[in-house]
Amino acid sequence: MNLKLKQYINGVWVEANSGNTRDIINPFNQEIIATVPEGDESDAKAAIAAARAAFDGGEWSSTPATERGAIVRKIAELIERDREELARLESLDTGKTVEESRGDMDDIAGVFRYYAELADKDGGELIDSPVPNSISRVVREPVGVCGQITPWNYPLLQASWKLAPALATGNTLIMKPSEITPLTTIKVFELMEEALVPAGVANLVLGSGTTVGAELSRNMDVDLISFTGGIVTGKKIMQAASINVKKLALELGGKNPNIIFADADFETAVDQALNGVFFHAGQICSAGTRLIVEESIHDKFVDALVERVKKFKLGSGFDEDTQMGPLISADHLAKVEKYVAAGVNEGATLAVGGSRPEDPELQKGFFYLPTIFTDCTTDMSVVQEEAFGPVITVEKFTSEEEAVKLANDSIYGLAGGVWTNDIVKAERCVRKMRMGTVWINDFNLYFPHAPWGGFKQSGIGRELGKLGIEEYTETKHIFQNLTPEPISWF
Numbered sequence: 001m002n003l004k005l006k007q008y009i010n011g012v013w014v015e016a017n018s019g020n021t022r023d024i025i026n027p028f029n030q031e032i033i034a035t036v037p038e039g040d041e042s043d044a045k046a047a048i049a050a051a052r053a054a055f056d057g058g059e060w061s062s063t064p065a066t067e068r069g070a071i072v073r074k075i076a077e078l079i080e081r082d083r084e085e086l087a088r089l090e091s092l093d094t095g096k097t098v099e100e101s102r103g104d105m106d107d108i109a110g111v112f113r114y115y116a117e118l119a120d121k122d123g124g125e126l127i128d129s130p131v132p133n134s135i136s137r138v139v140r141e142p143v144g145v146c147g148q149i150t151p152w153n154y155p156l157l158q159a160s161w162k163l164a165p166a167l168a169t170g171n172t173l174i175m176k177p178s179e180i181t182p183l184t185t186i187k188v189f190e191l192m193e194e195a196l197v198p199a200g201v202a203n204l205v206l207g208s209g210t211t212v213g214a215e216l217s218r219n220m221d222v223d224l225i226s227f228t229g230g231i232v233t234g235k236k237i238m239q240a241a242s243i244n245v246k247k248l249a250l251e252l253g254g255k256n257p258n259i260i261f262a263d264a265d266f267e268t269a270v271d272q273a274l275n276g277v278f279f280h281a282g283q284i285c286s287a288g289t290r291l292i293v294e295e296s297i298h299d300k301f302v303d304a305l306v307e308r309v310k311k312f313k314l315g316s317g318f319d320e321d322t323q324m325g326p327l328i329s330a331d332h333l334a335k336v337e338k339y340v341a342a343g344v345n346e347g348a349t350l351a352v353g354g355s356r357p358e359d360p361e362l363q364k365g366f367f368y369l370p371t372i373f374t375d376c377t378t379d380m381s382v383v384q385e386e387a388f389g390p391v392i393t394v395e396k397f398t399s400e401e402e403a404v405k406l407a408n409d410s411i412y413g414l415a416g417g418v419w420t421n422d423i424v425k426a427e428r429c430v431r432k433m434r435m436g437t438v439w440i441n442d443f444n445l446y447f448p449h450a451p452w453g454g455f456k457q458s459g460i461g462r463e464l465g466k467l468g469i470e471e472y473t474e475t476k477h478i479f480q481n482l483t484p485e486p487i488s489w490f
């Protein structure tokens with residue numbers, strides 16, 4: 001299989017201006033699965049010009065919100081129709097299990113449906129004006145031309161959180177998916193064309209971050225940049241976006257604590273602690289990689305984790321019994337290896353894993369064994385830095401205050417969890433935890449209705465929920481004097 005795919009600019013499927021291409025690799029066996037155009041600054045500029053003209057033409061932003069909502073709903077229906085094809089494509093591209101990709105596709109269709117419903121629900125607000133004989137109202141209008149940049153771990157899911165609200169509110173956009181996982185995003189642009197999104201409204205440019213992404217971030221004709229990815233890139237984008245004071249939405253990394261109290265249901269906490277990290281081989285922004293375990297159950301808890309981890313089945317995402325697929329790339333595998341080596345050097349104890357698997361069947365893929373470090377302290381880089389791989393660090397605590405203090409000891413503030421049967425204690429903890437999402441007796445759950453985003457250096461703004469659509473609007477106050485007359489001051 002070697003799909004030949006294109007970019008989508010101003011309603012036309014095109015090659016890159018330069019004629020350059022990039023091979024897309026299956027991380028399970030390094031086979032080429034697709035060849036796509038490798039766009040650069042000139043392709044990005046063409047797409048920005050198309051999006052600018054489409055926005056300034058006013059046709060899309062003045063289309064009744066109900067009609068825009070109907071188009072967004074149609075996209076959801078088409079995703080549901082092509083669910084299996086999309087799920088298989090996502091698994092080929094990322095290595096995640098097909099079962100997981102099917103779940104992603106359901107979530108993605110749900111996001112388009114959610115924003116389709118919200119499209120015509122904000123009719124503005126009437127203010128009780130303090131000025132006699134006047135009308136004061138607040139309306140929300142689209143921001144304009146939106147640059148959207150996504151990562152490789154949840155390629156289409158992260159794209160859907162940006163595409164659906166931007167379209168529903170009448171913006172025009174240029175999407176740049178990760179250069180290593182563009183396949184499902186390309187496919188959804190085909191579906192958006194089928195759903196009759198007008199030419200120029202939604203544009204797709206493929207290519208690297210330093211060319212296409214940087215152009216979107218600094219271009220004066222882009223009004224908003226919405227980025228999901230790593231903290232280092234996020235800071236560069238923030239700097240570039242200052243050139244014309246673009247609206248900015250940043251969904252960055254996490255180093256997420258998961259606090260386990262001794263009174264939690266033991267088996268459930270073990271099971272969910274594993275799920276909270278090793279799903280998609282730990283390549284999840286909200287993975288609960290920092291386990292913070294009450295001292296009285298620490299040893300028993302670690303033993304239970306290790307026993308289960310040793311039985312994990314690594315393999316192809318297309319095999320039904322596979323629990324964990326490969327990492328995304330050779331570069332990323334090297335990064336995880338470096339991170340684990342740093343943990344060993346800093347004095348953490350390797351309880352399990354810590355290397356590539358020896359299974360001959362896995363040698364062509366970018367596999368890494370599920371890994372658990374114990375004897376960890378917050379000053380270690382393994383506890384502070386995002387590995388974005390299948391690695392858990394375990395810290396101990398003896399009091400509730402200490403647990404919360406450890407949990408908050410991070411530059412990140414994306415997500416965190418608390419496991420206990422004492423609901424009052426749980427409430428006390430989560431109110432003190434400095435994170436955008438906190439779970440009590442759960443982990444890694446998200447749905448379209450609730451906002452998602454980070455405190456501290458995990459980001460700016462929110463996706464999903466009502467806040468996720470507000471990101472794509474400007475607020476305008478309209479004041480009308482019903483009995484104008486001279487003021488006679490001058």
Ligand SMILES: NC(=O)c1ccc[n+]([C@@H]2O[C@H](COP(=O)([O-])OP(=O)(O)OC[C@H]3O[C@@H](n4cnc5c(N)ncnc54)[C@H](O)[C@@H]3O)[C@@H](O)[C@H]2O)c1
Nearest residue numbers: 150151152177178208209213214229230233251252253285
């Ligand atoms: N907060 C969230 O919801 C969330 C969700 C998914 C992933 N993430 C984070 O994403 C990261 C992993 O993804 P990644 O490795 O693809 O991140 P990354 O920052 O390397 O790349 C993300 C995107 O940015 C582009 N990019 C790179 N350099 C750029 C530049 N100078 N200007 C503009 N764009 C540029 C890339 O091409 C890619 O499309 C992790 O840190 C993870 O936590 C966060």
Ligand SMILES: C[N+](C)(C)CC=O
Nearest residue numbers: 153154283284285286
């Ligand atoms: C936001 N989420 C959890 C879907 C993917 C994070 O990497």
